[in-house]
Amino acid sequence: MNTIRVEHSGHIKRVTLNRPEKRNAISYELASELLAVTKEAESDGTRLLIIRGEGQGFCAGFDFSNFDDASPGDLLLHFVRIEQMLQAIAHAPYDTMALAHGQTIGAGADLLLACRHRAGSEDMRMMFPGARFGLILGSRRLAECVGPDRAQQLIGNPRRIDAHQAKDFGILTAVLEATDWHAYEAQVLEHILEIPADARAMALHACKRDTRAVDLYDLVQSGSVPDIKHRVAEYLAKVKAAAKK
Numbered sequence: 001m002n003t004i005r006v007e008h009s010g011h012i013k014r015v016t017l018n019r020p021e022k023r024n025a026i027s028y029e030l031a032s033e034l035l036a037v038t039k040e041a042e043s044d045g046t047r048l049l050i051i052r053g054e055g056q057g058f059c060a061g062f063d064f065s066n067f068d069d070a071s072p073g074d075l076l077l078h079f080v081r082i083e084q085m086l087q088a089i090a091h092a093p094y095d096t097m098a099l100a101h102g103q104t105i106g107a108g109a110d111l112l113l114a115c116r117h118r119a120g121s122e123d124m125r126m127m128f129p130g131a132r133f134g135l136i137l138g139s140r141r142l143a144e145c146v147g148p149d150r151a152q153q154l155i156g157n158p159r160r161i162d163a164h165q166a167k168d169f170g171i172l173t174a175v176l177e178a179t180d181w182h183a184y185e186a187q188v189l190e191h192i193l194e195i196p197a198d199a200r201a202m203a204l205h206a207c208k209r210d211t212r213a214v215d216l217y218d219l220v221q222s223g224s225v226p227d228i229k230h231r232v233a234e235y236l237a238k239v240k241a242a243a244k245k
Helices: 028-040 074-090 107-113 139-146 148-154 163-169 177-194 196-206 212-223 228-244
Strands: 004-009 014-018 050-054 095-100 103-107 118-119 125-127
Touching: 004 028, 014 028, 014 095, 014 163, 014 196, 028 050, 028 074, 050 177, 074 107, 074 212, 074 228, 103 107, 103 228, 107 118, 107 125, 118 177, 139 148, 139 212
Parallel strands: 014 050, 050 095, 095 118, 103 125
Antiparallel strands: 004 014
């Protein structure tokens, strides 16, 4: 695999997003590889899948590197693959954990939200900008986590929230420095292993509303508008201009 690193030890499978030069932005390839690993973990004895990012941040969101050459159809396929990957993680029959640091933006924040256990370091900064270019991705998962009113405040808001705000909102389950992540993993795994795998899978299923069909429908509807590429281009131009100030 080119965009992620995978290590499997005992009941734990660790996945590292490995595109530090792109701030671990989610390309179609990365989404596909992470989707495949998530599916494989359903039958290889994994009880805890842990996702973290290489380099200076967890994940900067959607990868716009090839935006100029992409057709609207290409963009939609990319959006859909990301949603498929997020759904597989959110509905996995085993526990999932995100360990986030630095930039955790857009689809990167959605990736964190898809996980059952969500820890962030003090330097983590999070934002959900997708609605600013008209895309509805992960909105229902965010609302389930923080409530509809808070979700509406966060969606499309250009202000980044820090780790402690994210913890207060219910987005993070823990604020920990990277030096404490290993102990956190061990603590969570100890609790997981107290419950038989099949019973844990049923409990995870019972506690998760299945909105996959409507989530995918909303995404396709928002990503299929004729001017989606123009909207994204305008958004990227604004981001670039703001960075120069």
